Amino acid sequence: MKAIVKYQTGDGFIGLRDVPEPEPGEGEVKIAVQAAGICGSDLHIWHGDIEIPVKPPVTLGHEFAGVVTALGPGVTGLQVGQRVTAENSHSVCGGCEYCMTGDYNLCEERLATGYAYDGAFAPYCVVPAKRVHVLPDTVDFLTGALSDPSACVYRAVCEKGAVGPGDTVLILGVGPMGLFSTQYAKLSGGKVILAGTAADAARLEIGRELGADCTVNVTQPDAVDNVKRFAGRSGIDVVLECSGAPDAARLGLQLIKKRGRFVLVGIYGRPFELDFDQILYKELVVKGMFSHKYKAWEKAISLAAQGLIKAKPLITDILPLSEWEKGFRRFAERKAIKVIFEPQRA
The missing domain is CATH 3.40.50.720 (NAD(P)-binding Rossmann-like Domain)
Structure with a gap:
């Protein structure tokens, strides 16, 4: 499958590349990505201008929504076919003072989807089931993809x-x-x-x-x-x-x-x-304020479902992955407010 990959550290070194389609392991969920947004941190990864724990080669993208297509061993509470989004805190230590108090966003060993683990600028991605949030019927994929910044x-x-x-x-x-x-x-x-x-x-x-x-x-x-x-x-x-x-x-x-x-x-x-x-x-x-936690996601999704917080007015560009460079440049030049990729498009 095609994915937007940061294949080397430094300024640039991003491109559309062929990568293997992922399969879920223990406690993981495979998601068919329907919408994925460019974050400001993606621009910093593109230019390599601030310290972000990126581990190339890695597929970028952490603001997304999609459909569950497969469950790894041990996953409960989710079903194939559910519409979902997911937090980007892919792995944390689980034992530090921050993890123990629910502030896993501050864990020193935190590694993120789209930074250290392959992300959502691809037709499929795999994430930990415990980071997945189910989207209500009233929240479409475009809105769901912006649950992260919300x-x-x-x-x-x-x-x-x-x-x-x-x-x-x-x-x-x-x-x-x-x-x-x-x-x-x-x-x-x-x-x-x-x-x-x-x-x-x-x-x-x-x-x-x-x-x-x-x-x-x-x-x-x-x-x-x-x-x-x-x-x-x-x-x-x-x-x-x-x-x-x-x-x-x-x-x-x-x-x-x-x-x-x-x-x-x-x-x-x-x-x-x-x-x-x-x-x-x-x-x-x-x-x-750094990143987010479970409660904030549930609140953001609930408010979007009620129509009280709106994401769509922020979306100015919807593009296929093949036009990734156009999307990144428009975002960097502030010609776009929010750029969404639709990885299932040709």
């Missing part, structure tokens, strides 16, 4: 940021994470300010359609004043930094109120200077 954002907004009714929330960045954050923050009762750049006009409009109360172009001279004016005297309670841009992090620290909650969602990939005195003077609570 679950991440659920953790950022609802757990780390603890957004609640009356909170004013500043979301920095209008990629998939920022647009999902907009929806979760509104659903949690927040008043949402979504911020992007001059190049983000179309994305900001989508953000408005998804519930943002105010959108701001941060490159405008009056951007800070506009945010302050909208926030009013109560100020910004929660900042969700989804862009991975150092200037955005600095802006968030500038605008957040005293005792505010600052959540890091985007990956920067490099060191940069930040005024930590602002954290001290404002007595801020600063939290990171």
Whole structure:
């Protein structure tokens, strides 16, 4: 079968290659992939520009949905023909303090599907049964494929940021994470300010359609004043930094109120200077959000099933695997918000 493979470390070294069709082992499930999305981390793997535990040669892709086609020995609770998605925490140690408390996303030995184990940019993939989530009938494959980023954002907004009714929330960045954050923050009762750049006009409009109360172009001279004016005297309670841009992090620290909650969602990939005195003077609570866990997946899927969180407005491109390079380039150049591959297409 054809698959998008990272066949060597470094910048580039990705291509469509022939690989064996996988079969499930003990405790594993084979899935016919119907939809698989490009994640920002896939771009970093493409360019080899940040440290990600990738083990070439490996089939990429970890945001996906499909149909169970085979069960390995010992698998119970799943059936052939079920529509499913799966977490990308392929293997963890199971015995460290993080695994023992359910925070297996933080396990030092965690290895991921699409990074160290063959992933979903292929017609078939194999994953551990314990990471599989069944999709309700009201969740189609396109929506199901984006359960991964949706679950991440659920953790950022609802757990780390603890957004609640009356909170004013500043979301920095209008990629998939920022647009999902907009929806979760509104659903949690927040008043949402979504911020992007001059190049983000179309994305900001989508953000408005998804519930943002105010959108701001941060490159405008009056951007800070506009945010302050909208926030009013109560100020910004929660900042969700989804862009991975150092200037955005600095802006968030500038605008957040005293005792505010600052959540890091985007990956920067490099060191940069930040005024930590602002954290001290404002007595801020600063939290990171890395990956996802079982509960977040169940919440994300349930909310999608109820139509309360929408993934399809984020999908701009649907392509066969043969057009992988077009998809990667459009995503990298920010011409696409979310690119989905359909591996069953010729």
